[in-house]
Amino acid sequence: MSIHQNTTKKITTHRLQEMKQRGEKISMLTAYDYSMAKIVDEAGIDIILVGDSASNVMAGNETTLPMKLDDMIYHATSVVRAVNRALVVVDMPFGTYQGNSKEALSSAIRIMKESGGHSIKMEGGREIKESIERILTAGIPVMGHLGLTPQSIFKFGTYTVRATEESEAQRLIEDALLLQEYGCFGIVLEKIPAELAKMVSERLHIPTIGIGAGKDTDGQVLVLHDMLGINKEFKPRFLRRYADLYAVMLGAVQNYVADVKEGSFPNENECY
Numbered sequence: 001m002s003i004h005q006n007t008t009k010k011i012t013t014h015r016l017q018e019m020k021q022r023g024e025k026i027s028m029l030t031a032y033d034y035s036m037a038k039i040v041d042e043a044g045i046d047i048i049l050v051g052d053s054a055s056n057v058m059a060g061n062e063t064t065l066p067m068k069l070d071d072m073i074y075h076a077t078s079v080v081r082a083v084n085r086a087l088v089v090v091d092m093p094f095g096t097y098q099g100n101s102k103e104a105l106s107s108a109i110r111i112m113k114e115s116g117g118h119s120i121k122m123e124g125g126r127e128i129k130e131s132i133e134r135i136l137t138a139g140i141p142v143m144g145h146l147g148l149t150p151q152s153i154f155k156f157g158t159y160t161v162r163a164t165e166e167s168e169a170q171r172l173i174e175d176a177l178l179l180q181e182y183g184c185f186g187i188v189l190e191k192i193p194a195e196l197a198k199m200v201s202e203r204l205h206i207p208t209i210g211i212g213a214g215k216d217t218d219g220q221v222l223v224l225h226d227m228l229g230i231n232k233e234f235k236p237r238f239l240r241r242y243a244d245l246y247a248v249m250l251g252a253v254q255n256y257v258a259d260v261k262e263g264s265f266p267n268e269n270e271c272y
């Protein structure tokens, strides 16, 4: 079947807006490769985020800062090949949009052209106004990201809950309204008090997607490797584990090693 005959109703930024209007929650997960993205898309996820958390869970780095534009394009290209329905959002990595808006636009264009992703995500508020607006003029949908912004970890020093102080909460509300005004189609709210996330979500007409931001955002996002229990070390309060794949995979590989060692693999049915 050619892609032009594909009848799947794809998720678009407009459909996300409609979902918010009718109170339908939006589901979002990360994925970084073809095989995982295929499962996540088939399961009916609305948004797949090719997050720069690939730096942590795929590459084993402590922070997201080392991620390069070429790395993000590689991961996004693999994900896009697998996806039939979900909207694919690709993170702009650290250092590719903070410098100036011209550089931001050329980074975003490379992501869209080379990976086939459907939109990009950037961390920050008013300080990246020019970059957001310039990218939007090229017709590229932009998702915002406020609260805990891991690309600024060295400025804050910790991964603790953000915007617990009145002044920081006020600034976050203002930034959310500004991102909406600039034209973002949605905003990720990471690790902020649930009451604040509720207030922001009620004030915006674009959807909010929370991670560690309580139940009243318009949708939820988790890092796939965390919710599948592949990544054992990361145990924040907001994380619900839906599987213990670390144990399942460890057991499978241990069984394989044992079978090879004792000569029971392959058996006669597994030979030509």
Ligand code: KIV
Residues within 6 Å of the ligand: 030, 049, 050, 051, 052, 053, 054, 091, 188, 190, 211, 221, 223
């Ligand atoms: O990179 C990422 O996975 C993210 C999510 C935590 C929202 O930005």
